[in-house]
Amino acid sequence: MRAGLVSAEQSAWTPRFWVGFAIALLVLGGVIPVLNLAVAHDSPVAVPDYLVPLLGKYVCYAILALSLDLVWGYAGILSLGHGAFFALGGYCMGMYLMRQIGTRGVYGNPLLPDFMVFLNWKELPWFWWGFDHFAYAVAMIVLVPGVFAFVFGWLAFRSRVTGVYLSIITQAMTYALWLAFFRNDMGFGGNNGLTDYKDILGWDVHLAETRLGLYLASVAGLGIGFLVCRFITVSKLGRVLLALRDAESRVRFLGYSTTNAKLFVFTVSAVLAGIAGALYVPQVGIINPSEFSPGNSIEIAIWVSVGGRGTLTGAMIGAVLVNLAKTWLTGAVPEIWLFFLGGLFVLTTLVFPHGIVGILRNLPWPRPRRVAPTKTPVPVQEPVAIRKRA
């Protein structure tokens, strides 16, 4: 029975896991760049330049899906406002990129972004200060979604708002931000958002090399994000989260603060979503209030449930596959897309509750490691107290 007492931490970080992780990283971070740079452009396997930012976008969505799965799949917090954290991180990056434009804007103002000149603003609002420094912008990318989620989560979890009520207030949160960011007075470019970027860290954002670099940064972000999520979910805290997902009050009576556990994981998740947004913005070239739209956040939940919630790989796979389908369908038959998305959600909920990963797991794979040692029925053992009498 010794083997049975191997903890989840030990069984999670096996050599086998690291090999798989390295292979995945190599394919995403090594093979794609080679196919882009070293293969002749007319080769059937070549990755043309225009595809690189598209792939980078999918990788960012995969990070976003990971972040939602961490709170929804493992802690049972169905946040329908994760698009807001993504957008907040994206706006922080957008503000940095706007400040890099300098005098190259349409109005040539060295300090103010074009939209502020257009609105006849005379000075830079205080919340734009510092964003010309990359390090400051990076700090804000982490802090703004993190602090926002911490305060929001503290208020919600302390008041024990759970389940569908929590989902509703997260929707309300992203909706409120959506409306707020539409206003020109907010100082974030209103309806048009922030766009017309020139360069990032001195590199022209339109160059193929820069785009490949951004793609690789996104892959690195996905790798690190995945490891962080895995570290949390296989730790004892991960088991506390699973336990509170199923029976929260019972966890409290064991002496754990479920409020703190949820707050921790919600904040980590929001930071991860913010980083995804920050990586996304320079690759798509724009951030505007539509990223806050409530529908966007619901879509993230669909990616996760299609892939298989409660499994980190499932979340990433779901994000990529659903977005591939979206790219293809919105191009080929745009009027079908929303029906397809809705149908997909209904189908996974009713027929495949564990998503793609669940389907894959149920296939008859040869499983050398999982040969059940308890195939022969174990006789029901009686507690010691009974056996003492006999």
Place this chain on the structure above:
Amino acid sequence: MSPATIRATGDVLLYLNGVTVSFDGFKALNDLSLVVEEGELRTIIGPNGAGKTTMMDVVTGKTRPDTGEVFFRGNEDLTRLDESAIANLGIGRKFQRPTVFENLTVLENLELALAGTRGTWRTLLAKLTPERRERIEATLSRIGLTEHSDKPAGALSHGQKQWLEIGMLLIHDRQLLLLDEPVAGMTDRETEATAELILDLARDRTIVVVEHDMAFVRSLGAKVTVLHEGSVLAEGSIEHVQNNLRVIEVYLGR
């Protein structure tokens, strides 16, 4: 005795003073006062709606009383603390329905219950040390679930779940255990074994058992408190209580 003198006594572990809880005008607890001494095994009986479970909810912090005080170990006012803080003071609770974590294995259930690391940051970095592992193994064999340690708790039989839950209380090392109908749904044999385990546990901790099953209460042979309409109707040995006319009238006589 005035509250002050009771609180000063070293032997009193749990003291409820004038606790009232009402839900929409219905008084679930009505000026309830109760003293449980250190090391005592106490059974609490009463008809449905007498306030037994509400009493446990108040002690464990699930419900805040409208009025009244609850003291643990003389000076800890439980009405000011939340569930996890109260649990960490050393009060454990077993629910009426077996509530184990169905998606975790038997082993993981015990690991979560094991005394020690409770802070969020420390749980994130916690390691299963050999001593802790040994304690889990010892508990597994004591509750007879060694063979099932890798099974999800959801796959256990009803009786096994009850045992796992008692194992979780055992491994947490509580000073005071509150057991809400521990033998509900058990077979006669399992009930008998549970009574023995409780008597065994009661040797080094204080236990309060809420129960309906009179045969079980009799087999524990402990002091009995009868609750009725949210306050204490009678208290004493089982014989004393069973001969009390008012008790017969409201509960046993029916």
